[in-house]
Amino acid sequence: MRDRRMVFFGIARGAMAIILALAVGAVFIFLSSKTPFTALRYLLIGPLLSFHDGSVIFNAQYLFQIFAAMIPTIFTGLAVCVMFSANQFNLAGEGCVLAGGFIGGILGVYLQINSGWHAVVCVLAATVACGLIMLIPALLKVKLGASEMVTSLMLNFIILYVVLHYLNFNFADRTKGATMTKAFRSTAVIPSLVPGNSKMSVGFIVALLATALIAFFMYRTRWGYAIRMIGINESFALYSGMNVGWTIVLAQVIGGMLSGMGGSLEVLGRYQTYLWRELPGYGWVGITVAILAKNNPVYVPLAAFFIAYLNKGCLLMSTHCDVPSEMIDIIQAAIFLFFAAEQFLSGFRQKLVVKTATEDLMRLEADRGSRGGGSHA
Amino acid sequence: DKESEEPGKTEPEGAVYKVINLVNGNLGDKSFFDSAEAGLKILADAGRITYETKEMGATDADQPKWQETINDVASMGVYDLIICGTYQMPDYLKEAADAYPDQKFLIYDDTTYVGANQNVVNLSYRQNDMGYLIGVFAAAMTSQTTVDNINPEKVVGFIGGEDSPVINDFLYGFLEGAKATDPEVKVDTRYVTNYFDTAAAKELGLAMINDNKADILWGVAGLAGNGGAEAALETGKAWFIGVDSDQELTLSTELASITLTSGLKNVGDSIIWFFDEWDAGRTYWGTEVNLGLVEGGVGYVSDKNFAKYAPQEVQDLVIAAEKAVRDGTIKVSSAIGDETMGVVALREAMQP
Amino acid sequence: MEHNDLALDMRGITKIYPNVIAANREVDFSVKPGEIHALIGENGAGKSTLMKILFGMERPTEGEIFVDGQAVSFSSPTDAIAKGIGMVHQHFMLVPSLTVAENIVLGMAPRKSGFLIDYREALELTRASAEKFNLHVEPSARVADIATGMKQKVEILKALVRGARVLILDEPTAVLTSQETAGLFQELKNLKEQGFTIIFISHKLNEVKELTDRITIMRAGKSVGVYDTGAVSEEEISRRMVGRDVILSVEKEAVAPGEVVLQVQGLRYVNEWGKQALDGVTFSVRSGEIVGVAGVEGNGQRELVDILFGLRLPESGTARVGGVKLTGLPQARIRSLGVSYVPEDRMTLGIAAAASVEENVISDRFQGKRFNHGPLFRMKELHKESDRLILDYSILCKTRSQEVGMLSGGNIQKVVVAREFSSDPVLIIADQPTRGIDVGATELIRKRLIDLSRAGAAVLLVSADLNEVMELSDSLIVFYEGKIAGYFDNGEWDDVMMGEYMLGLKHQSDEEIGRASHA
Amino acid sequence: MLEQFFQAVFKADFIFAVIRITAPILFAALAAVIAEKAGVVNIGLEGIMMITALFGFLFAYWTQSWIIGVLGAVLTGGLLGLVMGFFSLKLKTDIILAGIAINMLGAGGTIFLLNMFTGLRGNTGNLVTPNILIPTVKIPLIDRIPVVGEMLSGHAVLTYCAFIFVFLVWLLLYKTPIGLNIRAVGENPDAASSVGVSVLGIKYVAIALSGALAGLGGAFMSMYYSQGWNSGMVAGRGFIALAAQAMGRGEPVGAMLSSLLFGLAQALRTKASGLQGVSSFLVSLIPYVATVLGLVIYSISLKRKARKHAIKAVKP
């Protein structure tokens, strides 16, 4: 009874927060658009429904595009969940996505395996390599106490320039005007799950599997337990006899592996060549995802969906209406800020709590009364 | 709002085309995006087209947006022509062109899949030709000590956005032009590694001026290139050359005053030219239109500071070089498709 | 009685926390001017909550507060301070990296030349008020570096300097030695004579009897009675509190100690402030016996315990358990030798506050075969184990998945004890195991400790509560200045004698002390 | 080749460049220090710098006064700090998320705002006039000392301010009541609130100050370092500053040394990029690798010191 009421409140609060956030976004839309209602329609329901000459049709391609967009962010979101759970403020997910994409891409071009295993090998190699890369900040932290925040931040740039160097001097396809590799072999391409150009590849399934795996890992295994306890209170974990150093390394290596896997699946699933020449930003989205999911892997796909849906809505709004694309940043920022506001409606929550508690107490008294006796000692 | 169909304008001769311009970056680049936009605006003002411009963001994180938008727009089937540009778009364009064979596309500044689709026209520009002329000019100028701020050392500078084929295409021409003009000239080439860190570009420019006595800097680094102009202005020891559009018009008065010329890439003009041809019944679907000096696809600014400061002999040299390139006596190498990395070898050889 | 005769009067206070706990239910609480009023009750009875409301740190869900007959409404401690209320919290509210003086003037720092802190004035103020209230502190020492007793004095000074006329002391004696407690009581009585009103929370009934004029007893969030202290006996008080009779003294059978389990040999250690904290300490603990360590805080007990549990490395000397050298081993290895440890500081070492009760009680055994099946946890076994412990140690929580940080102080300690006592330990190091715990829980913990030792475990008991050490121990070691000042194994000791050894007035011969090692 | 490199490095203008490169990072690093001391992680520095760089420039342009421009940037920065504060302190939005949102505003929002206020896109183009640029000053006596004068004199007013602010921030944190409150709130908020210090109030002050300092960094970027604003121009300096703060253990002087290390490495990179046969990509690694190496060396030395006391890594 009490729990149901609180769950209901939680859902209502989330809905209210979204509505408020969108209302704030709407203010900006009204400011910048001549057709604000059409713009809002595109933002809110455009990703699901399209309107053609008065008829409304469900647009599966858009939904697939949203799922496709979730692939890298689910991975980085999970990576951040694991690392933040161990209280490691490691920001190198960004660099690992890039490195994973690069390694996967290069193997996709140059490795010769004439079967679907090609793609698997590419992705796994990227995964392992990024796990190894993450050893740098992890070991520096554990062995020397060097801030993982600093080393991981620097590592992002180091990865970027090393990748650019090799891309440019060793792997670039010189017939192209932009720096990119030759096309991936068809065996390395992650197959699409659905017809059309949505780029929703098998990677999406892998991402969901990874979510389940990480959720199990975090809540149903001794390593996940140790990671969480270290994140809550490192001294306590040490005192309890856990191998804190090893676990901290593990968390970051897993973070690197997940990011690398996400990067390689994204590159091999979406593009024909490896072409990233700057940090792709999925690491930061991963942080947002993890924060919205409150570090719980189970909620990561939901948070990733929320962001991908919002992005798609914004993109449609700017493609089909006169809302400039930079406005999107303002709207998204506003939506994040309000959506994540914990204190939102807290007054109402407290009232609900008081009501529930009073009821509980009354029931307790009544119970005691009916059980006989009656008088208090 | 970019829809600018105004009633009461002069009636167009041909059809009014409905055009959408997809910018895989942001306007305000003072370069090809702005140039394309300007061309379209002229066409729209003349009532020959109606158009919308969509900016899709400039970063790699926006690449999925580019993909989705071009597909989305093509699927609508309401536009007579979809315009996009740069060497970053061809893969996405090809995908959409395959999926929507009835939709017409134009891509400028790319040559990747010429002929693969019969509904796509490629406009490309010989930036290496333009680089050649700028190279001739810079090499001739750097020993003109009678001109203010010019020192006897034969060193000029090239500030590139990044070490990539397009940028190196400019560079290749620049190096060859400089070398042909004066074999003793050295070119200090440095890259910002992005197109927005003006401050870092400025540091590079300052180092070129202070350490190697470069007195002419060519900035080919998008917005960051301006850092080169600032370095020249603040030291008072060097001149700047702009790129893509006439930067004497876009820079502040002070910076413009030390800008000698700009290498031009006339995307807007080429788009207008394309519509002229279309109206005249000449179409180029499935082919590449390579626009060099002759076609007006590239050029340089020869009025203003160029006319004012460059000694006549230098001007003559540049004009002669232009003629030679136009009539094909001089073939400028291109960095695009340059498997041998000749540009890198030349770059190292000419580094002071 | 009318409000205006009372120093303060709280009427019908109800407090419901966001996690749905009625910490206070329609509590009436009043204090007369110039009295020392005790507030007692079991862990989790709602004492601290009531006081936090009075001090403006929590807002009551319902109820009114009157100070000197005037209705007040506090939205922050600032308001309460303005009304002359000061509070000393049990968990220190000090900023460790700041000096004593800085802590005392925090929020009211004297200025010079407009915007800079006048440090000389701050020191002077601290010194002057320390003198005035007879609370001796070292104004320029960093709080991180001073002893617990002094911290407590700093806390009291902090309240007094802000002009408090009503002083709330939430378990001030829990961390004090008996000497320090005696000193504090003297000071409190002085304050009372000067007209201060004092609210005193404690679980130690003898202290309550000694110091206070009236008592308010709380149980399960409600007030269950107000008494004149002289009119009730300790037994009566505890019956009111707990709702049943409590045996206050423990009984234990005599023992024949077995093998030596813990052998400590010539430990030396210089601590972070350059003090020779341990100076050649040698003793042993045998299976089946409880060895108590007594001493004024800061005489090396802290460092000894830390070294035994691998939190510090000694300069020289060794400690062995069952022949295996402990020093330098990681905690995991130490635990695998059968050592368990109830830490003094439960909040930083004992628990992960944001984790559940279950996650806290299994933290030392989660890797065991019993709880794992391949890579996965056997959740059933984990639940079974935690439910068993919750029941066994009567931990008051809603479910095993409740956050430990939400429990009251005493129940948090039960969580720690439940884990540490239930791992079949060979050696238990119990550091202040009953600090700040109500009589019922104290009884339970002490009884368990004795049971375990009688079943063959070796117990090293370190406690600032002299009565506890004297009552529970089979033999007793007194620490003074990093050395063992005395060793007693005949069960004949009293607090006067202990005091003499603890304060360094007496010292046994090397030979007598040497018996401690059972070599 | 190496000879050429050393010639370029052992010149006064090299040190001059180091100082110039350090200044904007230093402002932001000090901003991070103040916020961190109050227990607030200000990950939005990058965005604040972008936005203040724009508004500093615009204010200067509108009034044709660089001083008002700088003040405008400071004000804007302070306001942005308060906005972050409002969301994270009042509405309890995760502070990291609030920072990320501010960074989004800095990336795209600025382009929109520029367009809204001036009709320009992407950069401020030809709005620059000399009187809206922060002037440089020659320091009277030092100016005349041969090499030293060349290194230390002739910097922009704000460059000197950056280094003066190291002292001012230190003074603020350690010698003033508000600094005492900031440190107390950051270390033990319960303790601070129990003596009537308003924890929220102090955090607001700290994050507003942090924003204001980052505002100076922003103004430096668009009104001196570059002549005008363009999108992306802060180019990660806000994040570098966060790292400098962490490396400097949250102390003003430590943050300054870390910023200088980064500035030095960045200047080296500039010089090295002029050598024959170097990859522009690998040269770009120098600042980041140097920072990691610096941190490693520093950590090792700390570890040595800690080992003397033989205390294991259990936090108090």
Ligand SMILES: Nc1ncnc2c1ncn2[C@@H]1O[C@H](COP(=O)(O)OP(=O)(O)OP(=O)(O)O)[C@@H](O)[C@H]1O
């Ligand atoms: N901030 C809080 N949030 C939620 N519950 C709380 C909070 N503070 C206290 N409680 C709960 O309120 C109840 C009363 O706690 P309180 O601290 O007042 O007890 P107490 O009498 O001081 O106990 P102890 O002697 O153990 O300190 C307990 O069940 C406790 O878990």
Ligand SMILES: Nc1ncnc2c1ncn2[C@@H]1O[C@H](COP(=O)(O)OP(=O)(O)OP(=O)(O)O)[C@@H](O)[C@H]1O
């Ligand atoms: N903000 C909070 N959220 C959840 N629980 C809390 C909170 N504040 C306090 N509690 C819990 O309520 C209990 C009472 O807190 P308080 O600080 O008053 O302890 P205390 O009464 O001094 O403890 P003890 O009786 O053990 O000395 C503690 O156990 C604490 O864990």
Ligand SMILES: [Mg+2]
């Ligand atoms: Mg010259």
Ligand SMILES: [Mg+2]
């Ligand atoms: Mg309490």
